[in-house]
Amino acid sequence: MSDGFDDPTDFAVVGTDTGVGKTVVTAGLVGWLRESGVDARAVKPCQTGYPPDDDAGFVADACGDDEAATCLRRLEPALAPAVAAEQADADLSYEAILSGCRDAMDEAEVGVVEGIGGLRVPLANGREVVDLVADLDVPALVVARSGLGTINHTALTVETLRARGVTVGGVVLNEYAGETTAERTNPDVITGMTGVAVETLPPLSLDEPADAVAGVAEQLPRSVVPAE
Secondary structure, three states: OOOOOOOEOOEEEEEOOOOOOHHHHHHHHHHHHHHOOOOEEEEEOOEOOOOOOOHHHHHHHHHOOHHHEEEOOEOOOOOOHHHHHHHOOOOOOHHHHHHHHHHHHHOOOEEEEEOOOOOOOEEEOOEEHHHHHHHHOOOEEEEEEOOOOHHHHHHHHHHHHHHOOOOEEEEEEEOOOOOOHHHHHHHHHHHHHHOOOEEEEOOOOOOOOHHHHHHHHHHOOHHHOOEO
């Protein structure tokens, strides 16, 4: 079924904040899985700031296949989904998002749900991103910044997930250059505090979306993909 992946399972890619690199990691992992013979699909529950922001579109472009990603809702205001829906006078239902994610994941061999901002971002009907991950009952891969300040944000994210019964499969420190003492020491400190394996992803040259797939496959171990 796969070239080296050990029974990959559905999972979520969540971030410590917005702009930390969730989409690049999601695109890279989905593309890598697909190139290895696994029918993987990224699922974006809600895209705000559309256009120009289109995370599912980036994943599809990176994989060279529209079937590689789906987005359930798109809203124009670049705000948290619940706030964006209110500003746009749009109906946004948490139950519809939850069932839509389940349906999209069921249609693929491996579903990869990409979060929106951080865990406490308001999603809909009083629910937050962390509620969706917990209700989907999938493990999570945390994407975080590499530099000063990431210890606090990452440890709190791991703690929040675990408090909701979510298994944390790993942490990826994105755009890791190792140029500062903070960057060089953060991986070991975070592992010591959380017990979670920490991987580092250097800055990738993203001239084309497909470069995310090649970069992630080259720089990250296959073990970052949660297995059954």
